Amino acid sequence: MxxxxxxxxxxxxxxxxxxxxxxxxxxxxxxxxxxxxxxxxxxxxxxxxxxxxxxxxxxxxxxxxxxxxxxxxxxxxxxxxxxxxxxxxxxxxxxxxxxxxxxxxxxxxxxxxADLEARVLRHVSAAFAEDPLRVLRVARFAARFAGLGFVVADETLALMGQMAAGGELGALTPERVWRETEKALACTDPQVYFETLRRCGALKLLFPELDALFGVPGPKRWHPEIDTGLHTLMVLKRAAELGGSQACRFAAFCHDFGKALTPPEKWPSHHRHGELGLVPINDLCDRLKVPNEHRELALLMSRWHVLFHQLTEPGPTQVESILQLFNGTDAWRKPARFAELLICVQSDWQGRTGFGQLPFPQREHLWQLLTQLRTIVARPFVAQGLKGPAIGEAIEAARRQKLTELLT
CATH class of the missing domain: 3.30.460.10 (Beta Polymerase, domain 2)
Known part of the structure; x- marks a missing residue:
């Protein structure tokens, strides 16, 4: 033995x-x-x-x-x-x-x-093609070791393409697809996972919501990289650099799904793409049985990221918008989730060509505003004798007044 x-x-x-x-x-x-x-x-x-x-x-x-x-x-x-x-x-x-x-x-x-020294991911034998899960595993290894300079061998990528075209990926269960994807999201370069899947033709089969974004243009002023698929991968990379959780990285990955639903004659504008993205995000989460924590953050990111960007310099005229943002994201009860959402939004802002090092002051500013407004609680209003809905109305009014003072 x-x-x-x-x-x-x-x-x-x-x-x-x-x-x-x-x-x-x-x-x-x-x-x-x-x-x-x-x-x-x-x-x-x-x-x-x-x-x-x-x-x-x-x-x-x-x-x-x-x-x-x-x-x-x-x-x-x-x-x-x-x-x-x-x-x-x-x-x-x-x-x-x-x-x-x-x-x-x-x-x-x-x-x-020899392949370790050459930084090459190469399949051992033709038996590789018998297991479709290996397409995802190679993409994950490519993401895990991208920082060390590893690349997928041309012949291995070609074999992965043959497997994708042959329909074998259809035998993968949602749980296995998500398990590999979740591991890839935890890597230093999670975007490489999706890049590799796209190069071998597997992205359109497993993640059609992302695949549909490639070739969809954004306004050059705000998106010098133009292509929305490329922007999405840049946002995912930035979320990893900022130390975002797996849920945060998933939300970054999903945030622009709605742009694939914009009629071409409206390009490069994408009016209401945040709301339009809610359906494909839910479809993806249902299909792959994505954890609820990831789904919830992704839906919030899609729904609210445009308003976040409109608050570049919060001032007195934006009191109602900020309150709408805090209320709509349930930041009062779930501040930790809101902190993750702020990382997602910063990733979206900086995940563009030439924007990587630009400041994003609203992350810290909004967090400080939320922290101060959360000190307004129900206890003093109950002591005044208020009951039922009147307590909520009093809290909202107090928050509005304090926020106005903070922004003046």
């Missing part, structure tokens, strides 16, 4: 990155042998075991044969006769097909180390 450290742990060690989890491969053993040694089997159809002491995963070397559609349509064969090379051949990318034995020696039958 031989044990190897495999997969992401070896890859990240060679890249000098922190290793978060370790997976081990066992060659030349049977399930019975591992059970006798005290390992615990997890899953009935998958030869994976937990170490009796540290609970790390140990998988028996295996091969897979395609038996149906999608990423679950495989027959798994495992046994002591399966070699290390056999197992590594079934993996997705060469950089994930490197093993380290207990003596510290590397085993790299498919050129993973």
């Amino acid at each position: 031989e044990v190897y450290l495999v997969g992401g742990a070896v890859r990240d060690e060679l890249l000098g990155l922190q290793v978060k989890e370790r997976d081990y491969l066992v060659v030349g053993a049977t399930p019975e042998q591992l059970l006798e040694l005290g390992y615990t089997q997890v899953g009935r159809d998958f030869p994976v075991f937990l170490h009796p002491a540290n609970k790390e995963e140990y998988a028996l070397a295996r091969t897979e044969r395609k038996s149906g559609l999608g990423y679950t349509g495989f027959i798994c064969d495992f046994g002591p006769e399966v070699t290390l090379e056999d197992d590594l051949m079934r993996r997705d990318l060469t950089i994930n097909a490197i093993a380290r034995d207990t003596q510290g020696r590397l085993h790299d039958p498919y050129g993973g180390q």
